Amino acid sequence: MIGCILLTPLLLSSLAAAAPAATSAAPIYPSPSALSSAPGGAIQLDPTPIYNATTDFDYQSLQLGLHQEYIELDLFHYALTKFSDEEWDAEGIDAADRFLIQHMADQEVGHATVISNILGASAAKPCTYQYPFNTVREFVDFCQKLTRWGEAGVYGFLEHLQNRASANLVLQSITQEARQQMSFRQFEGLFPYPEWFTTGITQSMQWTLLAPYITSCPAENPHLNWTNLPALNITNDPTQTILSLNNTADISTNVSSVTAPGYEVHLVWDAPGKSVGPNASYATKTLAGAPQYAAWIAQLNVTYTELYNVLGNSAYTVQPNGTVFGPGSAAIVNGTQFILITDSNPYITPANMSYLDPHVVAGPAMYQAD
Numbered sequence: 001m002i003g004c005i006l007l008t009p010l011l012l013s014s015l016a017a018a019a020p021a022a023t024s025a026a027p028i029y030p031s032p033s034a035l036s037s038a039p040g041g042a043i044q045l046d047p048t049p050i051y052n053a054t055t056d057f058d059y060q061s062l063q064l065g066l067h068q069e070y071i072e073l074d075l076f077h078y079a080l081t082k083f084s085d086e087e088w089d090a091e092g093i094d095a096a097d098r099f100l101i102q103h104m105a106d107q108e109v110g111h112a113t114v115i116s117n118i119l120g121a122s123a124a125k126p127c128t129y130q131y132p133f134n135t136v137r138e139f140v141d142f143c144q145k146l147t148r149w150g151e152a153g154v155y156g157f158l159e160h161l162q163n164r165a166s167a168n169l170v171l172q173s174i175t176q177e178a179r180q181q182m183s184f185r186q187f188e189g190l191f192p193y194p195e196w197f198t199t200g201i202t203q204s205m206q207w208t209l210l211a212p213y214i215t216s217c218p219a220e221n222p223h224l225n226w227t228n229l230p231a232l233n234i235t236n237d238p239t240q241t242i243l244s245l246n247n248t249a250d251i252s253t254n255v256s257s258v259t260a261p262g263y264e265v266h267l268v269w270d271a272p273g274k275s276v277g278p279n280a281s282y283a284t285k286t287l288a289g290a291p292q293y294a295a296w297i298a299q300l301n302v303t304y305t306e307l308y309n310v311l312g313n314s315a316y317t318v319q320p321n322g323t324v325f326g327p328g329s330a331a332i333v334n335g336t337q338f339i340l341i342t343d344s345n346p347y348i349t350p351a352n353m354s355y356l357d358p359h360v361v362a363g364p365a366m367y368q369a370d
């Protein structure tokens, strides 16, 4: 299915005034040294910040973020036209709730505009998309997953951007996306935010999840050079159990986890070399060796579990039992998170997640514990 593209160049330019310009007149704030008790040592506390992509890393990260904003814009509009009022109402999503989804689409126009302005003339243009849902409930579930990986992708790169001024604007966009993610969990009748910390993932992990839903892009769009990792699928995906609960929208519900520590998770993954993404012009790759672990990216760290019955590109693993700070604290596996196949188990913390990329055999897949 191809969604419609509503973000015209005219709309973009009419909204462009809302974003700071890349050049700036005389500073309107006093310099830090003029403030009576300003402590020293801040990064880029410039009186005249320049909002651009300073490095290749900045440029490629922001282009990726822009693709995410465009798909959300298309997706929300597409669903609002695809489903009838009766179909929405049956899921407890009434006219005011539908207006909230329309509002989210409008927010995406703003987010796409601000990132396009930072990137300038070579900013990616909107593409065409395909979606894996047929019902309102499946749409809502897809949205809470897609906004989760969009959010996690930005948390992964935000603190590594060279241009801190741009990071400021992206932060102010992603806080809205976090609210959208929460609302979609509520529309699905799930507990809105079970985790204590929202994890980050790397750009390649985000691009791996996003690219399959982009069918074609304008020829002038720049090529992204993040890695498309081989796809990972969960054959006994707990999502199916969640959908079959027939929950309707609610601010908060005591939905208990549909899986528990000890749950056997059956996994299959693609071999590298598959064409994916816009115009099938990207090929999946991995630098990793033989599959050895499942990596669970959630909360603050990466937890590994053994793979069993590894047979070609399939295996199973067992949902881990850890908590973030020991007994009485939050379970590592809770809410909407990520699972991958890796060739080893390097110790990874939030600020060095990129060092996991070369060890990824396949994935991520979204793991929906509740």
Ligand SMILES: *[C@@H]1O[C@H](CO)[C@@H](O)[C@H](O)[C@H]1NC(C)=O
Pocket: 022, 050, 052, 053, 054, 055
């Ligand atoms: C970012 O802006 C600065 C200041 O205007 C300029 O010197 C630099 O070339 C710009 N960088 C890019 C990649 O546009």
Ligand SMILES: *[C@@H]1O[C@H](CO)[C@@H](O)[C@H](O)[C@H]1NC(C)=O
Pocket: 191, 194, 195, 256, 257, 259, 260, 330, 331, 333, 334, 335, 370
């Ligand atoms: C997930 O978090 C919710 C909210 O804190 C809690 O009620 C639930 O028991 C947690 N699930 C697990 C498996 O710990």
Ligand SMILES: *[C@@H]1O[C@H](CO)[C@@H](O)[C@H](O)[C@H]1NC(C)=O
Pocket: 216, 217, 218, 219, 220, 278, 279, 281
């Ligand atoms: C992708 O396909 C579309 C539709 O056929 C075409 O207009 C566009 O030029 C193609 N883009 C690239 C990068 O080849």
Ligand SMILES: *[C@@H]1O[C@H](CO)[C@@H](O)[C@H](O)[C@H]1NC(C)=O
Pocket: 056, 060, 222, 225
């Ligand atoms: C990524 O693409 C940029 C051009 O957009 C290029 O300069 C850079 O070398 C590429 N990096 C990798 C790792 O391919």
Ligand SMILES: *[C@@H]1O[C@H](CO)[C@@H](O)[C@H](O)[C@H]1NC(C)=O
Pocket: 244, 245, 246
């Ligand atoms: C959910 O709805 C389906 C279709 O109406 C029904 O077959 C199923 O029993 C319901 N499940 C629960 C848990 O109520």
Ligand SMILES: *[C@@H]1O[C@H](CO)[C@@H](O)[C@H](O)[C@H]1NC(C)=O
Pocket: 254
């Ligand atoms: C929701 O779950 C919590 C934690 O298990 C429990 O204390 C509370 O009584 C439950 N509330 C309802 C309405 O079931």
Ligand SMILES: *[C@@H]1O[C@H](CO)[C@@H](O)[C@H](O)[C@H]1NC(C)=O
Pocket: 261, 262, 321
């Ligand atoms: C998980 O840990 C709890 C508390 O230590 C323990 O009671 C439970 O048996 C463990 N479950 C599994 C599946 O290991």
Ligand SMILES: *[C@@H]1O[C@H](CO)[C@@H](O)[C@H](O)[C@H]1NC(C)=O
Pocket: 231, 232, 233, 268, 269, 270
């Ligand atoms: C994983 O699921 C996708 C989407 O349904 C499918 O295209 C792909 O072939 C599956 N891969 C494997 C190894 O099952």
Ligand SMILES: *[C@@H]1O[C@H](CO)[C@@H](O)[C@H](O)[C@H]1NC(C)=O
Pocket: 301, 302, 303, 304, 322, 323, 324, 325, 326, 332, 347, 348
């Ligand atoms: C992540 O944290 C949990 C809880 O503290 C712990 O059980 C697990 O071993 C940690 N994983 C790594 C790889 O440090």
Ligand SMILES: *[C@@H]1O[C@H](CO)[C@@H](O)[C@H](O)[C@H]1NC(C)=O
Pocket: 346, 347, 348, 349, 352, 355
């Ligand atoms: C990641 O950072 C932690 C410290 O926060 C360090 O102990 C670990 O070795 C690093 N991992 C890699 C792969 O470098």
